[in-house]
Every structure is written in C-alpha cells, then in structure tokens.
Amino acid sequence: MELHLFTFDLALVWLDLAGVFFFAVSGSLLAAKKQFDIIGSLLLASLVSLGGGVIRDIVINAGPPAAFTNPVYLVPPLLAAVLVYFLFSSIQRFTSLLTLFDAGGLALFCITGTLKALAAGLNPVAAILLGVTTAVGGGLLRDITANEIPTLFNARDLYALPAFTGAALTALLWNIGVFNGVTAGVIAAWVFAFRVVAWRWGWRVPLAVRGWHRAGVSPGADSRGRD
C-alpha cells in the first residue's frame, strides 16, 4: 500500500461519518413517519447509524466500538434529529426521502466496513461479509425496532446486492493496490445508483422457490402471511 496512513485514516473517518449521517437521517425520518417523539427520533437515528458499525467493531474484536469511544460519532445523529425536526414538517414523501438517505448510508458503509475489516487483518471473504453486514445491519435494526417489514428481506427491493458488489469491489481494488479516494468515490456512486435505480424501476430477483408466481406478492401480505 502506498497510502499515507494518516490521511487515509482521516479520510476513512470522514467517509464513515458521512455514512452515519445518511443512516441517521433515515432513522429520524422513519421516527417522524411513525410519530415518535423527538427523543425517539434521536434514539432511532443513533441505533440505525451506529448499530451496524458497533456490530462490525464487536466482530473485529479490537477494543470498545468507535461509536462509544469517539464522541464525534454522536454528532451526526444529533444533527439528523434536529434537521428532521425543523425541516420536514411539510413533507409528504417520507418513503422516497428515507430510501435516498438510506442508499447513501449503504453506499458508504459497505466501503468503510470492508476497509476496517481488511485493516484489522481479516481475510478478503470475511472482510466482504463484514462490509455487507455493516451496511445492512443498521437498516435491519431500524426496521425490526420500528416493527416494519425489513427492507433487506422485502422481495420488492434489491438491497443487499448493491452492498455486496460495493464490498467486493472494495476488497478487490484494495488487494490489487488501486484503492484510493477516486476509486472509493466511484464505488460509492455505483452502489448508490444501483440501489436507487433498482428501487425506482422495481428490479427484482427470483423468489426463494422456483416457479412460484409473484401474483400473491403484495405490500402488507408478502411478509406477514401467517398460514
């Protein structure tokens, strides 16, 4: 690696903080949609934005998670709760906004999660797996806590696949030594675009069992059937 470590570490923290902010806004938006109060908004923002990284740091097992030891990680959730409180009073389209911010967090976290795992000495397969876990973990916690169908498992949504391609590209470029600020930006843009376009155009992959019709898949019925 020809990277200047100081600059690299700093850039990694900034990327990570940007991802934290995007996920935090998605948490506060869901809190607003669910009519939680301002404290609930702050807490859901914190859980979503810091949850994935805490899981990552616990798995890497290199001391207490950054979210707990570095107070700067508390700024994005605070900012997100305040922003949503003041700016979104007249907005109707929560779901679209939530998806966009969530896609931003997904795009950054699949990169930073993979990098942190590689830097901790995990093998590339483990690093990719941990990158995907970091990227989808916070959103999964958000949806479970707010009692929603997890976006991750929703058959109408491509969610994990973009994160997987981002984590795999990160590990690949890192290993062949061409991972840097520019390529990181390209990967993030790719993941963001992949996620948003797939969502907007309704791209889908096959159901879990071959030959089943999608006719029965409708919002509200697909994941809550109870036969």
Add this chain to the structure above:
Amino acid sequence: MELHLFTFDLALVWLDLAGVFFFAVSGSLLAAKKQFDIIGSLLLASLVSLGGGVIRDIVINAGPPAAFTNPVYLVPPLLAAVLVYFLFSSIQRFTSLLTLFDAGGLALFCITGTLKALAAGLNPVAAILLGVTTAVGGGLLRDITANEIPTLFNARDLYALPAFTGAALTALLWNIGVFNGVTAGVIAAWVFAFRVVAWRWGWRVPLAVRGWHRAGVSPGADSRGRD
C-alpha cells in the same frame, strides 16, 4: 477515589443484581400477560434482565460477560419467574406493575452501567452512553421479542430521558469524587421518581417533526401506521 475497592465492587454487584431482579420481574409479567408458559417466562425474564448487561460487557470488551461467568446472575430471573407464577394469578393491572418494576431496573442500571464503563477506563461521554444503553437495552429486547411497541420509542412515554439524567449525574459525581452509597441512592430515587411521575402524569416531549398535531397519536396507531 477514596472508596474501599472491595466494598465498592461488592456494593456494585448488589446494585446490579437488584436491577437484574426488577427487570426480570418485568419480563415475567409481560410473559404472563402474553400467556407464555413458565419456561417462556424464565427465558424472557433472563433476556430482559441480563441482555442490557451482556451488551454492556461485550462493548467494554473485557472478557466474557458477567451474566455468563458468574452464576449468581441466574438467581434473579429464576426468582422472578417463580414469584410471578405463584403470586400474580389474581392481578389485573399488569401494565402498571410492569412499569414500576421496569422503572426500578432502569434506575439501577443507568447507574451500574455508567460505573462499570468508567471503571473500565472509558471516557465520561462513552460511559454515559453505555449507561443509557445498558438501562434501555434490556427493555428494548423485551419489547421487540414480545412483538410490542418498544416503550423506548413510544411517544406517550418518557423513558430514555430519566435514564440519561441518571447516567449523567453518575458520571458527574464520580468525576468530582462525591459518588458514594448515599448519592447513588439519591440518583436511583430521582430516576425512578422521574420515570414513574412522567408516566403517571403523561408528560411528553415534542414529536419528531415540528408543528405536527398530536391528534393522530393514539395507542396502537402511533407506531404501527403503515402509510
């Protein structure tokens, strides 16, 4: 610190065990309300009462969590399941009782969680954060598992704020060197009273978005809307 460490550690374990017991009773009461069986009651009591502390110990990252290595932590959940089994057969007001026991656990865990984090060398901000996490973590696990709206996010309830004031007071008094058994008792009483009074009188904080009416907030609708 002028504390005698042996006495201090012992007192901390007792405080912690008392908190475990209160949360365990809240778990068994919810199990009874949900008509779980006696084993489900024991398991939910264990999850609620030990879950927050296990998360805390994993974050602190100082070896296996106390709940697993020290068998004495299994006594309170056992006791709670047995007590609820024999004593609560004629009781109607589960919700009130559950809230009181839960408030007792909250009051003790925000103190012991913060103390354990400080003793492990975390900075005060991290210690407060971990204290709040310990205090609200078990209850969050309880509500998610039992498929209830988490008390933590319920706009009709002040839940995290009392725990936050307790954790902050603990860190403050510890740092200025006046944390002891008496001040610990005062903090616990304050958190308990704050939580219970806020619940009883229906104190609220603003919603997540400025200017929204509360008219739409009604039990059952607030957190399960699906627009």
Add this chain to the structure above:
Amino acid sequence: MELHLFTFDLALVWLDLAGVFFFAVSGSLLAAKKQFDIIGSLLLASLVSLGGGVIRDIVINAGPPAAFTNPVYLVPPLLAAVLVYFLFSSIQRFTSLLTLFDAGGLALFCITGTLKALAAGLNPVAAILLGVTTAVGGGLLRDITANEIPTLFNARDLYALPAFTGAALTALLWNIGVFNGVTAGVIAAWVFAFRVVAWRWGWRVPLAVRGWHRAGVSPGADSRGRD
C-alpha cells in the same frame, strides 16, 4: 481427556457445520413461506444458521467469530438457499419441514455451543447457558426478523427445554470424561426426538401464572394480545 485433539476439533467443526446446514434450511424455508426473494432466502439462512454461533463466539471473546474468519461456514447457507429454490416448489407443509430441520440444528448446536464454551475455559454453568443460547439464538433471530411469534416463547411449543437437557448432558459427560462421538450422537438423537415428539404430541408446561386457563390460548391470539 483422552481425546485426540486434532480429530476432536475436526469432528466439532463437522458437527457445527451440520447444525449450521439444518438451521440454514429452516431459514430458507421460512423465507419461501414468506415469499422473500432468493437473496432474502440466502440472507435469512445465513442469519439463522450463523447468528447463534456469532453470539456465542462474541460472548466467549476469543477473537473474531468463526463464521467470519472461516469461509467454509458460508457453504451451508448457500447450499440451503439453492436446495430450497430447486426442490421445494411443490411442497405444502412448510411448517412441519421447518420444525424438523430446526430441531436438527437445535440438537447439534446445544452440543457444539456447550463444547466450545468448555474448551474456552468457562465454568460448566456458563457453558450450559451458552450452549442453550447458541441453540435457541439463531431461531430467535429468524422469528424476530421475519416478524413471527418466536417459537422460543410460544406456549404451544417445548423448545428451550430439549436444548437445555442436551447442553446439561454434554457438560456432565465432558466433566466425567465420557464425552465422545458415540455419546454425542446419543445426546443429539435425544434432543431431536424430545423436541419433535413434544411438538407432534403437543406436550406443554404450565403457563407463566398459576391457575390460568389455557382456553384463551389460541394461535395468533396468545402472543399478540394487546390489552
């Protein structure tokens, strides 16, 4: 211990992988029942089959969890998602199949979880507790994520008790030095049979509160009442 360590460790990994596979199939079957897509099927299979072991390894606190560092653990979830995709298109009785595979995972994980904890130097009580946690943890994550009533807490099901007997027998035989491949097989068969027979014949333990009628316990009502 007169065990040849190499053979023993290898056998432990194979037992663990078999348990991972059983749980993974249960996850993919639930994904199919819920009409998740093929990626959701893979993710739910991974969460269920690796979740319990990840919790176990994090609690033991001996470096990153095996599921992340050893890529072979990714094979069973992949296999399960593919198998369910191709083989189960005409199957109606998902719940029965899911219960059988889940029982297989339960039978193996209560043994391997307890063994890993003993090998890490935890005391027998902690090892039993961790064995049960490993065995029931994945299924709990599966049911919470898929928004089902957790089997673990369902009053119509004996789930934790078989796992507890298996973990306790494992710790006992290990301590008196007669734990080996044969006795392990006997324990696994016992736990599997206990779980399946209890489920098939509807064995129950008393409810959480003495003297309550079971009349009110009906599927769908028992754990979702909201009084």
